[in-house]
Amino acid sequence: MIGRSERRSRLPRSLGGSSRRILHLFFAILLPTMATFCARRTPVPAPSQTASPKKDKVRLGRDLYVSQGCTFCHGREGLGDGSGTPDSVLQPANLTDPASYKQGRSTSDIARTLELGIPGGAAAMPTYSYLTLEQREAIAAYLISIIDTGSQ
């Protein structure tokens, strides 16, 4: 019968205690490092790459809607109930209602409305001609996404 000690003795004796420790260190440190390195190299699609460009545009439009102060008149959800409305001559449009889009509600119609604004005194719709066409189209995409077309 082969005893434990004998079996052990089959391990390469030529490796002294310190070399064996180095070998252990090699496996203990290098392998996990390599594993993480390889894992990182595996292409994991970033969230923005998985989302559709259309969704990204709507999200950008929503951000602009808030940052450009549309909420001031149209309210956070576009219902035309912003805090800036009580003294307005013209009631800010409820942007979820398709009937509010008198100038049209295609992407280019809305982008044009934002470029030209709606005249009608101080409380009317300001122009947003300083925004790029891309930004105005993103806002349009957002608005189109919140228009409640019901069964249409």
Ligand code: HEC
């Ligand atoms: C100072 C208040 C005010 C702000 C700020 C404002 N609006 Fe308006 N908006 C109005 C008013 C008032 C109307 C309705 C005009 C009318 O009834 O003819 C309107 C109408 C609209 C319409 C409908 C246009 C149409 O086709 O008849 C859209 C779309 C719109 N706003 C989008 C926006 C967006 C997007 C922003 C921000 C970039 C914005 N508004 C900022 C006051 C505002």
